[in-house]
Amino acid sequence: MKYLLKSGTVLLTSLFLAASPLSHAGNRSCKAASGGIRQEIAANPELAAGLFNPYPDHNIGIISDAPKGYRPFYISHYGRHGSRWLANDREYSNVTKPLERAAKAGKLTDKGRKLLERVMLAREQARGIEGCLSPLGTLQHRGIAERTFANYPDVFANRAEIDARSTMTVRCVMSMNAFCLRLKELNPDLEIGFEASDRNTAILAHVYGAANEVDPAYKDYCRNGEYLRRAHAIVREKMGSEDFLDSLFTDYVFKNKEEEMNFIFYLFYLVSDQKNVMPENRMWDIYTPDQLYWMTVAENFRGIAKFGGHQGCEKWTLAYAVPLLEDIIGRCDNAVAGNGRAADLRFGHDVVLMALVPLMCLDGYDKVPDDPEKLLAAWNLYDITPMAANMQMVFYRPVRKSDGEVLVKILLNEHEVSLPLKSHNGKYYSWNDVRKLLNDRTNKYKTQTERTK
Template sequence: MVTVRFCKWFTVFLCAFSAVSFAQQSIILGSKTAYQYDTEQKITPAPVGYVAFYIDHVGRHGSRYISKSKSEDIAYQILSMAEKQDQLTNLGKDLLRQIIRISELNKNHYGQLTDLGRKDIALISQRMLNNNPTVFNGKEIDVVSSSSPRAKETAEIFVSSFKSKYPNIHVTQQPEDQQTLLRFFDYSPDYDEYKHSKIVKNAVKSVENAPKTQQISKQVAKKIFVDDFIQKLDSGIEVVDKPSVTTRDFVIAIYQLYQELQAFSPQLLKDNYLDLNSYFSVDENTWLNTVVTAKNYLEIGPAFDANGIQIKIAAPLLWDMLNTADIAIANNNIDANLRFAHAETISPLATLLEIEGTSTVAESIFDYYAVWQADKIIPMGANIQWIFYKSEQANQPVLVKVLLNEREVHLPIKSAQYPYYRWSDIKQFYTDKLNKLGLSYVPSPAAN
């Protein structure tokens, strides 16, 4: 844990600090990206005579505090060592101050939702209500979340919007023992074997050890340390709980903290004089994001095979969505099924669904960002929504519109009315796919 102490450079920093530092940058921050919603984005009207009547939803928790203090500890210990040896640049001195303040903010909150995360989830929920007035009649919603405290709190915040508008709505809370449905990544021995396999580890190492990674690490380090200290860091420095921290290790730790700052509101960052933009140019940010997000692509993205075990483990969740939708259509007694989990849930499901931009396998691990972008697929608060529509006329097909992070997306299914697809076509496509993956889809008796 970082020891809190007074920084003699703080007063100088306050004088030099400019409001321009807080200007929003067009930066890529992988799965740590805060949720973004474009209020000007197009919403395609439903076909004439159709109204929405049901939603099937899976969402990620909102922005959170850093999960563990590992990156903070590495940063603080190395910076403190350099400070004692008078080996910090002015930027390095201010970085030490910022690391101390970041640690103060994170203390006793590791893994919890931030205020920004809570706000984003509330807004997603309110938009779901406002954009689909014909869906929600205060009948019933089914809710299930993973046992993670941040997922459970996300569910509570999301549902509170419904309870505020419909005080008498019946909320069915599914038991926590259904964890295999949402945390399937924790319950598959085959997946665990894949995740820790040499093929995954070697691919990650190839990016971490790439010449460009080493080059950029030195570029960043030069902003923070004098040359004598960088030479020591290149060879590896021992710190508590880690036998050797290299220049690359240090820079990656700092970059991960840079990503994590997205969890805080711009106002909080401004009030606390936190801004790590000066340490990473656009090119440095882009490459370091490629390095630290490679594990996401390999472990919960299309990796080497978009139908590999890392994706197939989401099949029971897809089966559940098909089944709950069939029941809702048949019985017409529920407004929505709402599920709350993690990036490790959303990404495999999106790839299994073959939503555009989620299932292309990169030719090289170094090029994966060209075909798979975590910031667009699994930002904090990420969500997949199936919105169901029925016609006011008899004997017309049920239609479905699919949203990824509240944006209309293409499926690998033909449609004469994009973004609206026939439910029968969607169900047939995914039923066939599940069967090919070895999981037969059997409709619930309640849907018949």
């Protein structure tokens, strides 16, 4: 049990450190040392869950000491909502309907019948709360808030002013509440303002289209892009979809190839999500280690080629992240200028971080391989966008020199990351240098934003 340096306040993080599978956020070299991702997934199938992975509370990075004479004064944050149930009932029915149809026709194997029981249990448990934050999701954001408070007590001292905003999605609002309420428990004097609105969505999740017009060409790409054909080919040719389906069905039961592929992918999502909501309903045993590896390759590629910095989509996705990065830069400038704000907290979605991370050039993640296997090794979703994934920018100023250089460090999932800039004392950078880098990146993609409005 860890204690804050404040009488009577106890951090509860250790109570749920075992909730998540092993991850190596911010340390890709670990994968080579451990024999590669294929071996990692074989040893720990939970890693195959990708962006459905629970937050790796047990694998938090070491926080370095601030440069001598510097003190933190402001934090800019973006966080994904915490663990959740699948988004809607359709995501469950894409799995249950073919299985129920086959059961009625007597076309399920023993393995298929057992699977049907487990997926029906998952669907029933989710009924009426599809897409909602799970109890684990609440714990994740409380834990992140606790550690942030403990690591940067100067930021959250006295009556510090905090602005918290979220999209209109309920799981994001609840994540914001969990995070901020924990901060208030740790310091009741904090002054926290809350807002969830469409105007926030326009900035915090521009690509969602809920508050913006999204380029019809991007919508068509999402539905019919070449990336889908490549992902489906991996499933058919590498994962061995025919053998996989033969292990569940005694005869072909799908209406068409589209329904078949939807079943395969949505089953993978359902299986992946159980750790977030019903860890006792574990279903990884339906896959062989080889099938699980190739499903991970296919889904990782499909996600990043649709929402991340892949060459097929970056002209849209990184452009849609520009309003968020401009908001971050502007609010950081205001804090540096002395507006008195201690923290800006933002709560949104994984697809936004998938674009924001390469847009900001964090830890070399702006380099996105096209080959799906190489992509998994260099840019995997279980490292970068697990449930409750977050980016934090922590600002420091000299204690005794009011006009001294402001420094900033950036953390991804509570691991300090590097930038392609000259650093000070490890991974601390001049805000002037970081600001120029980020402005250059927004300017590069801003013309794309104008064309896609």
